[in-house]
Amino acid sequence: MIIAVKRWFTVALLTTCITLARTVALAADDWQVIKINGHDYLSVDNIARFYRLPAEVAPSGAKIRLETVMNPLEFVRDSREVMINGVRCWLCFPLIEQNGKFLVSRTDVAKTIEPQLRPHRVPNAGKVETVVLDPGHGGHDKGAVCRYGNEKDFALDVARKVRPLLQAKGLRVIMTREGDYFVPLEVRAQIANAARNSIFVSIHFNDTNDDPSATGFEIFSFTPRGAPSTSDNSLTPTALSMQAGSEVDAQSMALSACIYHSLLGHIPEFDRGIKRARFAVLRLTKVPAVLIEGGFLTERGESKLIAMKDWRAKLAQAIVVGIENYHALGVKKQPPMLVADYRRQTKLVPAEPVTPEADLSLVNLIGESALAPKPAKTSPSPSQQRSLPTAFDSAVIVP
Numbered sequence: 001m002i003i004a005v006k007r008w009f010t011v012a013l014l015t016t017c018i019t020l021a022r023t024v025a026l027a028a029d030d031w032q033v034i035k036i037n038g039h040d041y042l043s044v045d046n047i048a049r050f051y052r053l054p055a056e057v058a059p060s061g062a063k064i065r066l067e068t069v070m071n072p073l074e075f076v077r078d079s080r081e082v083m084i085n086g087v088r089c090w091l092c093f094p095l096i097e098q099n100g101k102f103l104v105s106r107t108d109v110a111k112t113i114e115p116q117l118r119p120h121r122v123p124n125a126g127k128v129e130t131v132v133l134d135p136g137h138g139g140h141d142k143g144a145v146c147r148y149g150n151e152k153d154f155a156l157d158v159a160r161k162v163r164p165l166l167q168a169k170g171l172r173v174i175m176t177r178e179g180d181y182f183v184p185l186e187v188r189a190q191i192a193n194a195a196r197n198s199i200f201v202s203i204h205f206n207d208t209n210d211d212p213s214a215t216g217f218e219i220f221s222f223t224p225r226g227a228p229s230t231s232d233n234s235l236t237p238t239a240l241s242m243q244a245g246s247e248v249d250a251q252s253m254a255l256s257a258c259i260y261h262s263l264l265g266h267i268p269e270f271d272r273g274i275k276r277a278r279f280a281v282l283r284l285t286k287v288p289a290v291l292i293e294g295g296f297l298t299e300r301g302e303s304k305l306i307a308m309k310d311w312r313a314k315l316a317q318a319i320v321v322g323i324e325n326y327h328a329l330g331v332k333k334q335p336p337m338l339v340a341d342y343r344r345q346t347k348l349v350p351a352e353p354v355t356p357e358a359d360l361s362l363v364n365l366i367g368e369s370a371l372a373p374k375p376a377k378t379s380p381s382p383s384q385q386r387s388l389p390t391a392f393d394s395a396v397i398v399p
């Protein structure tokens with residue numbers, strides 16, 4: 001009996017929530033929701049019209065890369081892969097075709113596309129006082145290993161390089177570990193949850209048993225409620241409906257995008273994409289949280305790079321610039337810099353010759369970044385020049 005009452009209550013509550021959500025979304029009058037097997041979709045045309053951005057759909061199985069991408073939105077038929085503003089990203093659900101129209105799940109429009117195209121409009125995005133840096137692994141847990149060293153040591157070194165640069169920008173920094181010891185994953189999350197207006201940035205390096213030639217960067221944030229993670233092959237909604245989501249997944253996605261554009265914009269690594277996962281540290285943090293994979297220790301050339309102090313300093317600096325761009329969302333309410341903006345900028349600023357024996361001191365790093373044109377002072381980036389419509393106050397689509 002009690003169970004029956006409880007069930008009725010859940011259903012009633014759910015119906016109310018859905019009705020409210022529909023009202024808000026439809027009030028915008030910009031979205032034509034298409035129902036397929038009980039799931040909500042939006043057409044690629046509708047998305048392009050709403051954001052006033054050209055969008056394209058590549059044929060099934062097409063390989064898309066930054067160099068060949070022409071449009072801010074480039075989908076692939078039957079695939080979860082999409083290029084958004086020049087970087088790869090993975091949708092929760094594949095693009096489908098129905099009656100000659102290409103359709104994207106409503107979840108993806110709300111949780112993947114919107115926070116990447118308009119991160120400056122994500123509520124509370126950029127509200128940061130404390131950055132919690134989480135160097136992966138530690139102590140008995142070495143993480144990935146290569147002939148040059150261990151993931152735990154490289155991750156700690158990068159975090160140590162990031163810390164003073166963020167402090168110099170006026171941000172408070174907490175490290176989940178200061179040395180070579182193991183900290184339980186739930187404790188790492190608790191540290192972030194206890195800090196005021198914090199964000200959580202976990203730093204890792206990758207490995208794989210499957211493909212020794214695998215290379216590149218990737219970044220993860222928590223998988224939205226009811227959606228599969230990027231590595232999940234099973235896309236059946238029934239298996240997924242019980243998974244909890246996060247209150248801050250749009251902020252986490254905005255943070256992912258800000259950091260990832262900076263990483264790829266500063267360092268020419270392979271673009272594995274912005275992904276979703278239910279890793280413990282992402283699941284247990286209640287604040288915007290991302291996990292960076294800064295390259296593969298199982299690939300010869302890449303492990304060599306990761307083992308170089310100067311390269312790690314460059315990685316640290318790129319992470320800092322990404323976090324700064326996220327922080328600026330709360331102040332400037334403007335889109336952050338994109339991969340193409342960074343690449344154009346680094347062309348303008350001649351690269352410092354690398355002296356392998358001398359580690360770049362942190363003072364040098366701060367000096368270098370101060371000399372480089374700052375996002376705020378440069379001429380408007382293409383993303384800004386594109387001048388996203390001012391009548392852009394239509395409601396964000398509600399998942």
Ligand SMILES: [Zn+2]
Nearest residue numbers: 136143204205
């Ligand atoms: Zn790791």
